[in-house]
Amino acid sequence: MTAIQEHTDDYAQHNASPLAIAGQWPRELRGYAERNGITYPLLVDKERNVIKSYGVYHWLSFEAYNIARPSTFLIDKQGIIKYMYIGSHQFDLVDQTELIDCLKSLNTDKGLQVV
Numbered sequence: 169m170t171a172i173q174e175h176t177d178d179y180a181q182h183n184a185s186p187l188a189i190a191g192q193w194p195r196e197l198r199g200y201a202e203r204n205g206i207t208y209p210l211l212v213d214k215e216r217n218v219i220k221s222y223g224v225y226h227w228l229s230f231e232a233y234n235i236a237r238p239s240t241f242l243i244d245k246q247g248i249i250k251y252m253y254i255g256s257h258q259f260d261l262v263d264q265t266e267l268i269d270c271l272k273s274l275n276t277d278k279g280l281q282v283v
Contacts, residue, residue, distance in 0.1 A: 170204050175264050182271040184242070191216045191225075191236055224254055240267060242274070250274055 172179075172186045179186055186208040190197050194212045201210055211218075219225040219236040226237060240262040242251035251270045253262040 169200070169206055169210075171261065171264050173204065173206050173208065175268065176208060178264075178268050179271065182268070182274075184271055187211065189213050189218050189236075191219050238262075242267070242270060 169188050188210045191213050197210050213219050224236045224239040238255040238261050240253045
């Protein structure tokens with residue numbers, strides 16, 4: 169989430185806006201956002217319904233339990249996924265340069281959500 173925050177201006181240049189969905193409780197997520205200066209919307213999915221519907225939920229692994237794998241999707245205004253990255257473990261994050269390059273290559277006239 170902090171890497172995305174560092175690149176919000178880059179996303180704006182390509183008519184894209186970040187949005188995060190997390191399975192934590194609202195108080196925990198709010199505290200994280202305040203401590204890390206997150207200014208884009210953070211949505212709470214405490215029942216993990218959205219996380220499960222995107223296929224990134226996992227119940228148990230060596231590093232954690234009942235969480236989502238770190239994932240990034242570029243979704244256009246019609247709801248079509250234009251780019252997807254799903255990490256194989258909790259520290260496998262999308263390369264922001266790759267994500268911005270993908271934005272450059274897409275027709276972003278209609279806007280995208282970085283989720």
